[in-house]
Amino acid sequence: MKALVFDVFGTLVDWRSSIAQQAQKTLSPLGFETDWSAFADAWRNEYQPAMERVRSGQRSFCKLDVLHRDNLDIVLSRMGWESVNEATRSHLTLAWHHLDAWPEVNQALLRLRKKYLLAPCSNGHIALMVNLARHNNWHWDAITGAEIAKDYKPQAVVYQASADALGCLWAETTMVAAHSSDLEAAKEAGLQTAFIARPNECGVGLGESKATTPVDFEASDLNNLADLLEC
Amino acid sequence: MKALVFDVFGTLVDWRSSIAQQAQKTLSPLGFETDWSAFADAWRNEYQPAMERVRSGQRSFCKLDVLHRDNLDIVLSRMGWESVNEATRSHLTLAWHHLDAWPEVNQALLRLRKKYLLAPCSNGHIALMVNLARHNNWHWDAITGAEIAKDYKPQAVVYQASADALGCLWAETTMVAAHSSDLEAAKEAGLQTAFIARPNECGVGLGESKATTPVDFEASDLNNLADLLEC
Numbered sequence: 429m430k431a432l433v434f435d436v437f438g439t440l441v442d443w444r445s446s447i448a449q450q451a452q453k454t455l456s457p458l459g460f461e462t463d464w465s466a467f468a469d470a471w472r473n474e475y476q477p478a479m480e481r482v483r484s485g486q487r488s489f490c491k492l493d494v495l496h497r498d499n500l501d502i503v504l505s506r507m508g509w510e511s512v513n514e515a516t517r518s519h520l521t522l523a524w525h526h527l528d529a530w531p532e533v534n535q536a537l538l539r540l541r542k543k544y545l546l547a548p549c550s551n552g553h554i555a556l557m558v559n560l561a562r563h564n565n566w567h568w569d570a571i572t573g574a575e576i577a578k579d580y581k582p583q584a585v586v587y588q589a590s591a592d593a594l595g596c597l598w599a600e601t602t603m604v605a606a607h608s609s610d611l612e613a614a615k616e617a618g619l620q621t622a623f624i625a626r627p628n629e630c631g632v633g634l635g636e637s638k639a640t641t642p643v644d645f646e647a648s649d650l651n652n653l654a655d656l657l658e659c
Numbered sequence: 660m661k662a663l664v665f666d667v668f669g670t671l672v673d674w675r676s677s678i679a680q681q682a683q684k685t686l687s688p689l690g691f692e693t694d695w696s697a698f699a700d701a702w703r704n705e706y707q708p709a710m711e712r713v714r715s716g717q718r719s720f721c722k723l724d725v726l727h728r729d730n731l732d733i734v735l736s737r738m739g740w741e742s743v744n745e746a747t748r749s750h751l752t753l754a755w756h757h758l759d760a761w762p763e764v765n766q767a768l769l770r771l772r773k774k775y776l777l778a779p780c781s782n783g784h785i786a787l788m789v790n791l792a793r794h795n796n797w798h799w800d801a802i803t804g805a806e807i808a809k810d811y812k813p814q815a816v817v818y819q820a821s822a823d824a825l826g827c828l829w830a831e832t833t834m835v836a837a838h839s840s841d842l843e844a845a846k847e848a849g850l851q852t853a854f855i856a857r858p859n860e861c862g863v864g865l866g867e868s869k870a871t872t873p874v875d876f877e878a879s880d881l882n883n884l885a886d887l888l889e890c
Contacts, residue, residue: 545789545793553824554801554803554807554824554825554826555824555825555826555827556826557801558776558800558801558825558826559826561800562776562800567798568801569789569792569793570785570788570789570799570801570802571800571801571802572785575807575824576785576806576807593785593786593802593806594785594786594789595785595786595787595789595790596786
């Protein structure tokens with residue numbers, strides 16, 4: 429094994445709390461009030477359907493900012509918040525560039541980097557990953573993922589393009605994620621897989637605590653993965 | 660200005676000394692002897708013609724390792740060193756992944772990174788850039804350049820794709836290089852430009868000490884650029 433490539437939303441960062449906080453901070457002063465965690469969930473719920481239109485060929489590949497913006501418009505419309513102006517919508521779309529890491533992530537990435545090449549393999553585009561890395565002080569060897577593959581996970585080409593970009597064989601590369609569906613696809617694409625438990629990703633008890641697909645490594649958090657890999 | 664993107668071969672690393680040393684280390688024990696700096700020059704001289712076949716559409720885009728290997732075969736053949744075996748040729752091709760930085764580069768990159776996003780914009784592919792960064796202990800925000808643009812500099816798309824990937828406008832991005840031709844193309848592509856003097860790149864006095872094209876910044880070395888940019 430030479431490289432680890434990472435899912436980011438949910439696996440490395442707590443998107444739900446971060447989006448809820450940023451949405452409240454942006455919209456509450458304008459007089460809008462709601463359950464902000466539910467707002468984050470509603471926005472995130474449009475994520476897979478939007479990508480599916482790209483994966484199915486119905487829409488050509490675009491950066492995730494474009495889908496996040498479209499999805500925000502859908503959510504605001506559904507809530508009857510049509511009066512939120514263009515500048516506010518643009519600003520809020522960039523909230524996904526500033527998500528906080530789960531508590532143990534930074535220390536664990538430092539440990540893992542001593543032994544392996546590290547890169548995100550996310551559906552987020554390069555600029556979004558660059559900004560998340562700056563926000564959380566991460567040191568990636570490269571930014572891989574959807575933008576270099578020009579398609580979205582779980583398409584096999586995204587995992588394979590990440591390994592290829594790092595100059596590693598697929599079997600020398602381990603996909604790290606908190607979602608069994610992501611890991612199942614990565615394994616089918618020829619990579620090794622490591623599951624990270626995030627039992628509270630979508631709210632208390634609303635995340636995966638155990639892999640529901642066979643994986644090569646199963647860890648309670650990212651430091652535990654570093655333990656298992658003897659880093 | 661938000662981002663700096665860098666030429667690497669010659670601008671950040673001393674390819675000539677590094678290749679001469681590694682070629683000698685690999686081939687001398689096998690009984691081959693020559694002027695190793697001249698060997699490095701001969702190998703490098705095949706670089707532009709090989710890329711030109713890609714730029715002109717005569718050959719489809721490939722990673723630079725493939726061109727470096729083809730070029731090595733040409734040089735070995737010309738020297739009558741046909742007996743160098745496959746494993747040695749493959750090993751030597753990877754010498755370009757382990758080139759030493761010019762002395763001030765590491766300190767200067769740390770200074771520049773405090774104020775700007777930093778990425779290579781090289782004709783080297785992602786894996787080569789990843790290995791050079793590990794070899795020299797650099798921290799890039801992303802790896803941009805030929806591989807994400809699927810073409811070679813000085814094609815405009817390579818410079819533009821680097822800025823796009825970082826989420827910056829072309830005019831917010833500065834191309835940093837020791838070669839006037841690279842900077843002339845970057846400026847035509849819409850980027851700002853910074854020249855770094857490397858008067859000894861190809862041997863004593865055989866490098867550019869002054870830009871021969873209009874540039875936005877002209878520096879004696881990378882620390883001097885950091886001074887000019889008040890980093």
